[in-house]
């Protein structure tokens with residue numbers, strides 16, 4: 001197998017990455033194991049962080065990284081303020097088990113749900129879903145990336161999760177030029193579960209109660225045996241993504257447009 005150094009790429013990669021280099025890199029990374037992809041990421045990706053909600057896939061990457069390097073990429077956790085208590089407990093467990101620094105980013109100007117509701121009102125996810133996604137995930141992520149001059153991240157997405165992820169590649173470049181490495185892009189749910197058990201990796205206690213993918217408590221439900229692993233996320237809705245991995249500029253425009261129409265609606269109700 002050719003090595004990436006044979007592709008003539010500098011270490012770390014020079015940005016912006018052109019489409020032909022991206023295609024070459026993905027052809028190189030595609031047959032590799034997650035550990036090999038992570039090793040490559042550590043060597044080649046500039047200012048690398050791991051963005052994680054401590055889902056099973058991200059936890060596998062955290063565990064693998066702890067065995068590959070003594071200085072794993074720092075973690076970024078976007079605290080929407082609406083995570084389950086079990087998720088917050090898992091964050092603490094991961095911190096003490098792996099000792100990795102976790103940078104927690106919350107909606108701007110909000111420390112607590114009370115602050116959030118004072119700013120956006122109750123059930124903002126019902127009133128204005130696009131704006132909710134923007135203020136709890138998209139904006140805090142950008143703030144974190146700008147603060148630390150992040151140029152590359154590791155994500156916990158997999159192609160087998162389907163939907164927009166079905167054609168996921170090992171490496172992507174987003175609309176802001178951020179490099180996204182998806183080391184487990186080719187793994188399926190049973191393989192991820194197997195790794196977690198085999199390596200005694202800490203996991204969300206909700207997984208023992210019938211949950212398979214865990215996000216905010218108000219949009220996450222249990223799934224029945226045989227159902228898709230993400231069927232419990234925004235169940236009954238067409239929505240399958242929180243916006244974090246969508247085009248930043250489109251998400252910002254959508255949040256503004258929807259906020260505008262909500263204001264109009266409120267205005268027409270009042271008048």
Ligand SMILES: Nc1ncnc2c1ncn2[C@@H]1O[C@H](COP(=O)(O)OS(=O)(=O)O)[C@@H](OP(=O)(O)O)[C@H]1O
Pocket residue numbers: 051052053054055056057058059076077078079080154155156157213214215240241242243244245
């Ligand atoms: N809150 C938060 N903080 C930091 N990073 C996050 C967050 N939500 C999603 N992610 C990143 O997206 C990966 C997939 O998450 P999910 O499958 O839960 O879907 S979704 O993004 O919420 O739609 C997820 O993978 P994991 O590391 O397995 O959690 C992360 O890389």
